[in-house]
Amino acid sequence: MEPRSLRAPEPLLFEVSRPGRRGYDLPPLDVPVEGHNTLDARYLREDIDGFPELSEVDVVRHYTRLSRLNYAIDLGLYPLGSCTMKYNPKVNEKVARLPGFADAHPQVAEEMIQGCLRLMHSLERALCAICGMDRFTLQPAAGAQGEQTGILMVRAYHQERGNPRRVVLIPDSAHGTNPASAHLAGYRVEQIASNERGCIDLGALRRRVGEDVAVLMLTNPNTLGVFEGEIEEAARALHDKGALLYMDGANLNAFVGQARPGDMGVDVHHLNLHKTFSTPHGGGGPGSGPVGVKRILEPFLPVPTVEREGDRLRFQHDRPGSIGKIRSFHGNFGMFVRAYAFILAHGPAGLKRMSETAVLNANYLRKRLEGTYHLPYGAPSLHEVVFSDRNLEATGVRTLDVAKRLMDYGFHPPTIYFPLIVRGALMIEPTETESREELDAFVAAMLAIDAEARRDPGLVTSAPHTTPIRRLDETAAARNPVLRWRPRGKES
């Protein structure tokens, strides 16, 4: 074991556990325990083998020290393209913890929980206004589940018309959740090529759309950060053949308050509350992926929906065409509170300024980096820009190395190796909550790394040097997976 220092790795819970330590006390049991009323021994476990035994202080030190090994948005920029890592307002954490919200049991009778229902109803109304859609379901737990919900509704729509159809069209630049979600809805996936601008090839789409195509899944702006300028024409081509248009709303931050998916011919789309609407990423969730629909898809919404009856709100379970339920209860309510607070804090003018600033920041970075890093697509960027490592080819330094070296400069790297249509992609999305100083510091770091790559490539390819841990052998980890701790002598 490494000697104690500020940089020493933290042992596992199970390694600091000591028999007999307690971290928790219950009040004395206030009911009698009678022999005839206990469970037979054959149902009972005798022990929880290996479960930790720690004092409260041990637990607090362990997790506090662990937390210090993480980078976080409150420490600095995360220029992650398509992730929209923006500031998480602290008041949102406060209001989500109001006992009326945080302690509300989901099985409480409707009459008693009007406050929660009203919040859900208000959020739905606000999202409809922002997106130009007719209804929203708040049920999906994340963007991918939202995609799945949307495609299931599309399928139900086609099924009602006598032909479920067989194929979902997806651009080659799409996020991996798109084809995975389409597959879960029982569809076959076919790729549609992008044109030289990185946008959907309208001609190819028109040639391919037929009675066997259920829907096109389009990300707008696309994963290059470029607005799909021909989205209305694409919608027409689809609608002419009875097919629908699904929009992946992950990049909505680019045009909130400037334009609305509902006006673009979009029939159904999801959005990510943990992207556009500032709910925290939590180190991998929870998220929330509400799905907006036009009237034609309303009959198929998951149940229950929130409906207004006079000044009361109630859940409506009776929806004969509904696809059913995509998860238990009503959705990630805790995220609804935060997202609605975010909308209230901004108001219409604030939301417009939000997207403006997001696009401005991205274009500022583009301008300052495009002389040095290779820009594969020249089309105008909205909220994110994609570079590649092509200019560094001769040095032997790759996108992965640039990403790792950025950490030594105190930044989280951008999204790398996505979208797949750009070799060695570096996708940069600063969001609107970054100051000019932070952007300038990021540019300085990127320029410095380019210079290092030419002068001393080994420094970059062996980065990072100053992080709590350095490059890990992911190959060995995958070849011989160790996915849990085991007590000594029980390693399998």
Next chain:
Amino acid sequence: MAAHRYLPLSDAERDEMLRAIGLKSADDLFASIPKRLRLGGALDVPGPLAEMDLVAEMAARAGENILPDPRSQFLGAGAYRHFAPAVVDHLLSRTEFYSSYTPYQPEISQGTLQAVFEFQTLICQLTGLDLSNASMYEGASTLAEAILMAERTAPRGRVVLSDRLHPEYAQVVRTYLANMGIVLDIMEHGRDGAADLVAARQALEGKASALVVQHPNFFGCLEEVEALAAVAHQAGAFLIVVVTEPIALGLLKPPGEQGADIVLGEGQGLGVPLSYGGPYLGFLAARQSFLRQMPGRIVGEARDVDGRRGYVLTLATREQHIRREKATSNICTNEGLCALTAAIFMAALGKSGVMELARHNRAKAAYARERIAAARGCSIPYAEPFFNEFVVRLPVPAAAAVRRLAERGIACGVPLSRYFADKRQERDLLVCVTEINPRGEIERLADELGRLA
């Protein structure tokens, strides 16, 4: 338009930056959006509110809820009220945990990655199985994913579900599997609280990849996991056990040691706030042989270039960002912070805490059941062993009883009529008792139920 408190650009800075990139106005930033799509007016949304007003507005909303004292609530049916010590919220509120991104860059995410590795281990220890993923959305969709995993491993095109699964779970499974070419057959419990082995054997005749039971089941009754595992294996099927109340595993034998091949469920009971139904926490554990088919993220141990032990997302080739439509699932963002919450809760309670908590739950529920059974007009329709939930048959429709007792400040339980249209269950109430309910409130509940007749 003035600067906003979350936007660190003053008007002057904005204009300067526009000039730096050669644009005249902010409007020019959106030149790539066709003119006819550009919004003329403002969005029809409320706000902006200064923080003081925002807090007041949200507090007013929360205040519209009329909730009885938590100690007088006896609600379960898929979500469980347990006391989480202060350290849980304190630690998960550290910004390095909650405002960090998915740990794709392990060098600056060891806090998250190690915490998840520990979570995976704790779930393995609770369930008695060797393999756990990093979490999924919540219990119901996790069940759907578990069934798909079983079918990928042993494709039979048919799965048998106990009819004592949480009805919302059954509904979610039907939605998820609607177009996957898998037949869902229901095994009926009939009059019994727990599954009948003969019925199980019959239901599994012909090929099936899995038998799915919930333990304790939706009516609160324990299932005979070991016997059901034998029946399933004899029929060439896996046994999948669903757990909606994980505190039960602090008392009951881990299903993984009783022959279950997959144990999954809802982790909310491990200190995750009730929060009106979400965000919650799906957990999924299985035998090692399911490794390649396991959906969701998994954290594994690794060594860095200096030989230090660290943790990393591994086996990513199962996932959507690589395998796309052939992925084991479409899941991307999962429930990271909720998994951390549960891990901290389990660490804070520790072995003795979790086991004692489970014992208290069971003892209080047993006391409540006995008192209610003795109340006038009330009976207990299912005699099977239980953990902290049980069904009570009332002398009046349960939905009406819930309304009456609400006026007395008691949320007495969940009427089964909320889920079942069968007239025979109209008077049935699902009551849950946890360590939160003091003896006095349990006795008051029994007294009030006895006054219904």
Next chain:
Amino acid sequence: MSKGDAIYPESLRYTKEHEWLETRGAVATVGITHYAQAELGDIVYVELPQMEAAVVAGEPFGTVESVKAVSELFAPVSGVVAEVNDALQASPETVNKDPYGDGWMIRIKVSDSEETPGLMSAAQYRKYVEDEAN
């Protein structure tokens, strides 16, 4: 059965999907080429069919995974699996180190004596790889 340091051994035939094929009588041995393993990077797992499974020319018979990528393996000929290189379970890195020798994947009892169209000679495959790299 090492092929020395040659990365396009003359005695083998090659497919567009970067598999190689060596036929001896009615049995064909199949693996992936040097180019394929270099593109994939460190291989962590190989998924192979069961003995006696049917394989169809042009259809996938398994997958090969590196840390960041997964590729399907396509059968160059039709037939029935006669032998599987189980050693790759424990040591998938053998495919990187000796793709034409110890890194062989399956042996197929060929059902069709006529050669599958589209198989390339070493020279043709070399040209194909060089074109693809540009």
